[in-house]
Amino acid sequence: MYxxxxxxxxxxxxxxxxxxxxxxxxxxxxxxxxxxSELSSGKxxxxxxxxxxxxxxxxxxxxxxxxxxxEDK
Numbered sequence: 001m002y003x004x005x006x007x008x009x010x011x012x013x014x015x016x017x018x019x020x021x022x023x024x025x026x027x028x029x030x031x032x033x034x035x036x037s038e039l040s041s042g043k044x045x046x047x048x049x050x051x052x053x054x055x056x057x058x059x060x061x062x063x064x065x066x067x068x069x070x071e072d073k
Contacts, residue, residue: 004073009047011040011055014067018059028058 015025022040026033031051038044039051047068055067 005070006073007047007068008042008071009039009052009068010066011036014055014059025055025058029054031055 011022011025015022018025020028022036023033025031026036029036029051031054035044035051039047052064052067055061056064061067
């Protein structure tokens with residue numbers, strides 16, 4: 001039986017873990033705060049892989065699973 005999957009981006013968890021604001025992540029990653037907010041709330045359907053790279057670099061993350069996961073819908 002096929003289970004539909006969804007890509008989940010863990011922006012809120014990341015800002016809590018790194019003790020920074022969404023605005024600070026926006027500044028560090030050079031990503032518009034509106035885009036980060038959309039990613040955080042799940043309102044954005046398409047994800048620019050460059051955003052993931054920038055977030056990883058800004059927060060010194062080596063494992064992409066800290067940023068996003070694929071989960072059952």
